[in-house]
Amino acid sequence: MAKLFERISVRGITSRNRIWIAPMCMYSCENKDGVVNNWHLVHLGSRASGGAGLVMAEATAIRPDGRISPWDAGIWNEEQVEAWKPVTEFIKSQGSLAAIQLAHAGRKASVYRSWSGDGAVPLSADGWQPVSSTNEAFPEYNTPRELSTAEVKELIGQWVQAAINSVKAGFQVIEIHAAHGYLVHQFLSPLTNHRSDEFGGSAQNRARFLVEIVKGMRQAIGEEIPLLVRFSATDYHPDGFTVEACSEVARWCHEAGADLFDISSGGLITGVKIPVGPGYQVPLSQEVSDQVDAPVSAVGLITDAKQAEEILQTTDIDIIMIARLSLRDPYWPLRAAHELGVQVNYWPNQYTRGTYPAN
Numbered sequence: 001m002a003k004l005f006e007r008i009s010v011r012g013i014t015s016r017n018r019i020w021i022a023p024m025c026m027y028s029c030e031n032k033d034g035v036v037n038n039w040h041l042v043h044l045g046s047r048a049s050g051g052a053g054l055v056m057a058e059a060t061a062i063r064p065d066g067r068i069s070p071w072d073a074g075i076w077n078e079e080q081v082e083a084w085k086p087v088t089e090f091i092k093s094q095g096s097l098a099a100i101q102l103a104h105a106g107r108k109a110s111v112y113r114s115w116s117g118d119g120a121v122p123l124s125a126d127g128w129q130p131v132s133s134t135n136e137a138f139p140e141y142n143t144p145r146e147l148s149t150a151e152v153k154e155l156i157g158q159w160v161q162a163a164i165n166s167v168k169a170g171f172q173v174i175e176i177h178a179a180h181g182y183l184v185h186q187f188l189s190p191l192t193n194h195r196s197d198e199f200g201g202s203a204q205n206r207a208r209f210l211v212e213i214v215k216g217m218r219q220a221i222g223e224e225i226p227l228l229v230r231f232s233a234t235d236y237h238p239d240g241f242t243v244e245a246c247s248e249v250a251r252w253c254h255e256a257g258a259d260l261f262d263i264s265s266g267g268l269i270t271g272v273k274i275p276v277g278p279g280y281q282v283p284l285s286q287e288v289s290d291q292v293d294a295p296v297s298a299v300g301l302i303t304d305a306k307q308a309e310e311i312l313q314t315t316d317i318d319i320i321m322i323a324r325l326s327l328r329d330p331y332w333p334l335r336a337a338h339e340l341g342v343q344v345n346y347w348p349n350q351y352t353r354g355t356y357p358a359n
C-alpha cells in the first residue's frame with residue numbers, strides 16, 4: 001500500500017491518510033468582523049469530502065489587529081466561535097480532521113485582499129496601525145508600533161485564549177503560524193527583532209514569544225490535541241533565520257508541548273531569491289527532521305501522486321501538505337488513491353452509483 005494512504009496518529013488523533021490541506025486565506029468575511037460564513041463551509045467542506053486526511057482552516061486571527069486584511073477570519077470572540085462550529089462539524093462528518101491555523105500578522109497586517117485594492121489599507125479607510133517586534137515597516141505597508149514588554153506578555157495570553165476558543169469551536173488540531181514574515185516570525189528573525197528586553201537578543205530570547213505560546217496552549221488545551229508549528233525555515237538571507245536556528249527553536253517547542261513541524265520558507269523580507277521549483281521546500285523539512293525527534297510535513301509545489309509518494313518513501317517526512325493543487329482539484333486525494341492503485345473506503349456515498357441504473 002502506498003505510504004501516502006497509511007494512517008498516522010499524533011497524540012490522541014488519527015488521520016486516515018497523509019494528505020493534509022495546507023492553510024489558505026480566503027479573505028471572505030464580508031462584514032469585516034472575522035465571522036466565517038457559507039463560503040468557508042463549502043470551501044473547507046469540499047476538501048474534506050475530497051478525501052484529505054486533515055483540512056486546515058486559513059490563518060485565523062487571534063485578535064483584530066492580527067488580521068492580514070479586514071476580510072480575514074478570526075477566533076477572538078463568541079460569535080466567531082459559533083460560526084466555526086458548522087464548519088468543523090461538516091469536516092468531521094466527512095472523516096477528515098478539522099484543524100485551524102492561529103495567526104497574528106504583525107507588521108504585515110492591514111492590507112487589501114487582491115480583488116479589493118493594492119497594498120496597505122490606510123487608517124482613513126478600514127485599516128489600522130500594525131504592531132510588531134519592531135517599528136520598521138514592511139516595504140510599502142503601514143508603519144508598525146513596537147510592542148512593549150507588557151504588551152508582548154498580554155499577547156501570549158490572547159494566543160492561548162484563541163486556542164481555547166478553537167477547541168470550543170470543534171477543532172481537533174491547532175497550528176501556530178510562525179512563518180511567512182508574520183508576527184511570530186518577526187520575533188524569531190534577527191532581521192526584524194532588535195529588541196533589548198527578554199524577547200530580543202539571543203536566539204533563546206527571540207524564540208521566547210513562541211515557546212511561551214506553545215507552553216501556555218499545551219497547558220490550556222490538555223494532552224489530547226496535537227499542536228503544530230509552521231515555520232519559515234529560512235529567510236533566504238545570510239543574516240536571517242536559518243534552518244539550523246529553526247531546528248533549534250523546533251526542539252524547544254517540542255519540549256514545550258508542540259508535536260509536529262510544518263516547514264515552509266520565506267516571506268519576511270522582499271528582494272531575496274527563492275529557488276521555487278517542484279518540491280523545493282522538501283530539503284528544509286528533511287533537515288529539520290534530522291535535527292528534531294518529531295514528525296514533520298512538507299509543502300510547496302507537490303503536485304503529483306507519484307512525487308508525493310516518492311517524498312514519503314525516500315525521506316523521513318511524514319505528511320504531504322497541498323494548497324494550490326487542492327484549489328484546482330478539491331478531490332485530489334481520491335484521484336491520487338486511484339492513480340496509486342489504492343482502494344479507499346471514503347468515496348462519498350453520494351458519489352457512488354449505488355443501486356440506481358446507470359442512466
Ligand SMILES: Cc1cc2nc3c(=O)[nH]c(=O)nc-3n(C[C@H](O)[C@H](O)[C@H](O)COP(=O)(O)O)c2cc1C
Pocket residue numbers: 022023024025026058059101177179180230264299300301302321322323324325
Ligand atoms: C490562496 C492561498 C492562501 C494562502 N494562505 C495561507 C495561510 O493562511 N497560511 C499559511 O501558512 N500559508 C498560506 N498559503 C501558503 C500555502 O499554505 C502553501 O504553503 C503554499 O501555497 C505552497 O504550497 P502549494 O505549492 O501546494 O500551493 C496560502 C496559499 C494560497 C495559494
